[in-house]
Amino acid sequence: MFVAHCPGQVTRPIVTDADATGVAWLDLLDPTPDEQALAARITGQRIPTRADLEEIESSSRLFMEDDAVYLSTPLVRRIQDDFFVSPVGFVLMRDRLLTIRFTEFSSFDLIAKQITASKETYSGDEVSVLLLEAVVDRMADILEHLGQSLDTLSRDVFQADQPRQAGRADQMLRSLLRRVGRSGDLASSVRDSLLGMERIAIFVSENKKHDLSEKLRDRMSTVARDIVSLNDFVSQISNKVQFLLDATLGFISIEQNNGMKILTVVSFIGVAPTLVAGIYGMNFHDIPELNWKYGYWYSLALMAATIIIPLLWFWQRGWLARGR
Amino acid sequence: MFVAHCPGQVTRPIVTDADATGVAWLDLLDPTPDEQALAARITGQRIPTRADLEEIESSSRLFMEDDAVYLSTPLVRRIQDDFFVSPVGFVLMRDRLLTIRFTEFSSFDLIAKQITASKETYSGDEVSVLLLEAVVDRMADILEHLGQSLDTLSRDVFQADQPRQAGRADQMLRSLLRRVGRSGDLASSVRDSLLGMERIAIFVSENKKHDLSEKLRDRMSTVARDIVSLNDFVSQISNKVQFLLDATLGFISIEQNNGMKILTVVSFIGVAPTLVAGIYGMNFHDIPELNWKYGYWYSLALMAATIIIPLLWFWQRGWLARGR
Amino acid sequence: MFVAHCPGQVTRPIVTDADATGVAWLDLLDPTPDEQALAARITGQRIPTRADLEEIESSSRLFMEDDAVYLSTPLVRRIQDDFFVSPVGFVLMRDRLLTIRFTEFSSFDLIAKQITASKETYSGDEVSVLLLEAVVDRMADILEHLGQSLDTLSRDVFQADQPRQAGRADQMLRSLLRRVGRSGDLASSVRDSLLGMERIAIFVSENKKHDLSEKLRDRMSTVARDIVSLNDFVSQISNKVQFLLDATLGFISIEQNNGMKILTVVSFIGVAPTLVAGIYGMNFHDIPELNWKYGYWYSLALMAATIIIPLLWFWQRGWLARGR
Amino acid sequence: MFVAHCPGQVTRPIVTDADATGVAWLDLLDPTPDEQALAARITGQRIPTRADLEEIESSSRLFMEDDAVYLSTPLVRRIQDDFFVSPVGFVLMRDRLLTIRFTEFSSFDLIAKQITASKETYSGDEVSVLLLEAVVDRMADILEHLGQSLDTLSRDVFQADQPRQAGRADQMLRSLLRRVGRSGDLASSVRDSLLGMERIAIFVSENKKHDLSEKLRDRMSTVARDIVSLNDFVSQISNKVQFLLDATLGFISIEQNNGMKILTVVSFIGVAPTLVAGIYGMNFHDIPELNWKYGYWYSLALMAATIIIPLLWFWQRGWLARGR
């Protein structure tokens, strides 16, 4: 898709060169080769491919070519409880901005809506700053949400009343571990995105310092400061995730202890009555009990006793309770 | 609730505009929409909502608008052995301070009491500094308490005489793990609060440097230095928590070993007597023992021996002791 | 092998002194002693041995001798899913470059191809910079590939639908652990290579600053900046590897719990029917059931019941399910 | 206790104001309220309580009041293999020093002895510096001792010949874990003390720089440098403790494996002979072996074989050895 976002107009597809005239923000979304070629012809710039945008060296992510600033970064997209990372590219030319991306991002949609609903005009630089601000805001929202879900997770891990059913405990722990793991992955991906955004903010501030108006320069500084504060937050989050991971491992081990105790009780309980039955199954000639009138009932009572008495002992010692 | 704390007067609710005249500290506590609207009208400022105060980017936490300084931070409230985090907002205007919060804090109560009991007047700036000082003091108290409870916890983890009863060990370890976990959570929350307070101290010092008296500036510096020292302390605390967590995992594993040994003894003990009973239950024609006069008693003695001798062996080798 | 890479010519072996005249890049690949001696005679420089290049002190890795700059670093070579580290040496003379290595590297091949296919001439300095750029590009590619394979690994670790078969789980976890381990090893080796490259970049920039053209100096700065960005990336990678390792350990522990539960069920299930058989094998004179008409069938049904009822109970409690 | 340490005199209790005239070092040791009041009257300064000295904010630990410097820090006291932490306070006045503490410290005793045995006079500043030096020396001694005991511990953990008796292994591991834990606790407490001492050194250097003689200033610098070197050492110690903790967990897990193998052997060994006995206890009419002349002895031999052969197999495969 290759579209133009213009003030006061609905977002419209760009098909011919004329469609792009005077447009401050050209937007390539998962473009076809034809759309890429059209964008290249219209802007007179080389259009980076997806592989180009996935490079990780700073010289591939941030560079100038013929007066245009090329920027790229991985960006997290969260959808419900899932998320993935996809690269985003910006080609910031003298009078317009070209963005290249391969999935929707709510921050881009927000700015597109703001611009198409507006009556003022926007320069390419201004759109860039708006997008950076929106992306940072979105990262902050993702982190706030993650922080809250970690608090819930922490409560789930450390809460006093865990399921009574040993059979379900495993399932719960596996699910906890998975949630902790996904949180760690998300935190790590957000960190990647923030690092990319931080480098973009620094690069633009340095390389466009004579082009940007003072107001835009101030807004870029604010963006940079916000990224620093989010980095602090994501570090805290990572520590919490690591801590929850370790604690979850601890509860898994305690669960193992529990399993072992139940197994021990089961093993113990079986031994005595089986032995009693075996004894009275022996073929000695003169086993007195065999001749007792109620010998059989006595043997059954003996077996029951060898089951019930140890059970009571174990129960009284706390082997059968799963603890608070 | 929307109240005024004035020197020499009991804290009183603000219902009309007149109630707020000349009041240096206006305090919104879990306000209704009406109270928020009233506060906005009285102060002529936008009143941040709870969602606004929960934002994490520095540009949302600390900013100036029409001469007023807007500040927010998450703050820990500890009640007995529990705690939670709730956001707090400050709107620091030229001649008065508006605070917004959603729960009681002992530091706020303390300063409110100090002011209402006082005969001097307080400027909005002075109230702000008093509150910052009280909050930092309260954080220090929480950390001191946490440090002491970690020392107790550490002693509980590493103490020599742990419960003799294997059945209770699990419960004790689960409770240890939970206490360690809660301590880690509290340390992490205090760190968040301190980070927020630190940013507030820096922001106020920078943005109000021409407004604050030299004495208040000095007190702000002291607050900042105290936060630095508390940060060092909370780092130490976090290391201890992590260490205790790892050590607790170790004791859990040793407990597993113990369980395994008991299980092995139980399994071993059952095998031999059962086999003896099985042997004399075989239907061979000429099993000499079956014809012995005291054959039955001999077999019972044999079984008893196959139980007691291994037990003695295991006991002598330390398999049945739970260690010092 | 001792070869010359010249513009417009195929790479050719150097056998006599004349073969090296005017050649900007002399390349020793796993050289024989004869080839080393020849290179020494041609260049008039001491040729470092493999042991020399494997030294780790900076004074052995980076030094000047008679106007020539000696540089060495370990370098990662990745082949399919495997990799190894091998030392590389550069002797940067006034007008030419000698490289010493003991295995092929795709970055060296790339620059050799570029030069032999070119029509321009290259100075020794220029070849050096080209090689540094190619090596850094190659490191970046390895890291990108590693980052992607870690994402796959992370999904494999945390994915919801793990194998139903407990028997296979072990194998899967062992393979996961091995993949995590190999990733960690690769990240660590890349870090070593980057550290070596970084020191080379700094040393060359400092010691050749009067010899390098401004353009080459700029390209060296870009190389240095790229290395910094790759170092950030490899740190992120290392954190992810560590996190995956810990999480894998968690799943291994849960798998143990599962094993324990199955074992408990198996132990429990065997006890009751065996006891029933034992009871009716006792030799009491008047066991009423023995005289029942359908006594045998009743006993079989009783055994079946003591198997099926606990199984149902365990199944209903989730002991037999392996969780989502 | 409230005592005076004077050159050339035995340490003597202070009971009246006159007892303190011209004394450079007044020493409160776990003082009664009366002694505190006396000290306050004599010095004309507020005497901090134990709670005051346990505060953790720097503004509570280090401050000036009426020309007197108030200092406090937690201090480790080691007695044999045990240790605890107790707060220490210094009130450094123009011409004398008041110390407040709640337990004996060998460093204080040392300096008290040095002064009472001396013929020279000491100023309050000089006594302070002597005490700081002695405390730092004592911390260094504790750390040296801890370093050595960690080396022993490390050898115990990694030594080749661990106890043959599985029953004792647990006890040994629990004791190792406890020693590792106590070492970690001590390291952490020393770190706290060093941090407190470091702040005291900095605060005194800054606030008394016009009062201290050049020689004392130099000695204060040396104290500060020593603390830096001890901090490095304690970091190393902490890393070692952490490493030993992790390694101990590893050996605990291997011990579990061992337990599991023994349990497996025990379970396996019991199955076959029991089955043999069960077979010849069946009531089929024509079991040929039952009629064999040496049938009974054959069955016993068969049982023995089913015990011995698997045992040999397990033994030969290393299941019964506990490894080097």
Place this chain on the structure above:
Amino acid sequence: MFVAHCPGQVTRPIVTDADATGVAWLDLLDPTPDEQALAARITGQRIPTRADLEEIESSSRLFMEDDAVYLSTPLVRRIQDDFFVSPVGFVLMRDRLLTIRFTEFSSFDLIAKQITASKETYSGDEVSVLLLEAVVDRMADILEHLGQSLDTLSRDVFQADQPRQAGRADQMLRSLLRRVGRSGDLASSVRDSLLGMERIAIFVSENKKHDLSEKLRDRMSTVARDIVSLNDFVSQISNKVQFLLDATLGFISIEQNNGMKILTVVSFIGVAPTLVAGIYGMNFHDIPELNWKYGYWYSLALMAATIIIPLLWFWQRGWLARGR
């Protein structure tokens, strides 16, 4: 031992004052009290004891006394696969160097040989620098060797074809853990030595800057840079050791899973045939199978089937394979 190393002479013992005249390097090796007294008389300096050299505060390790520079550091000595740490002292006087040590070090031997074989004269300063260089070289060699043995270890941990024999796995893992542990210990000891050497290099550079020739100053700078590079290397090594430790723990846990599965199979396999034997050992009057002609053989076949069929099932599900 108290010896002199002089150019052009074999190393010779010092017995009288005359033996030391004009000697640049006096060497005390595990000296007797008499030798210490002789060295003190000859040099006119206090000779530090072993306890003095084991102090850890920088003021005890590095100081000047009467124009002489006193230096000490712990130093690693590696012998085959073992190593230990022993303190080394230097007393650097105006015109000669006294070394004090308690064990042989290959670096000292090397320089002693170089000097005794030389025809030039050496000043005390020059010998000092030579020794520092040799020690740093030796540390680098130890680290290179350690790096290589970690690579081997890493391959052993992560290699695909681990022993088939479960019985041996434990032994292998215990040995792996021990090797990892010893590597960690060595890395930590080298770090201690490097830290000591670094402080010596800095102290000498600062305190002898007017005495050292420009050439020696340059060589001291190179030593300092080398130490920095070795510190980077030892950090990498420590990370690898930590990682290998964690991974080894993972394989130990997987081994536990394996043990559990085998145990489960063993438990399961025993239940059914025992039950069959028990059933036909019951004393019911009319068990039809007992009267079958081939009833006994049928029962044996039934038992065999209850063994073989589950075994096949387990085998087919991967419970009996130990994985690749």
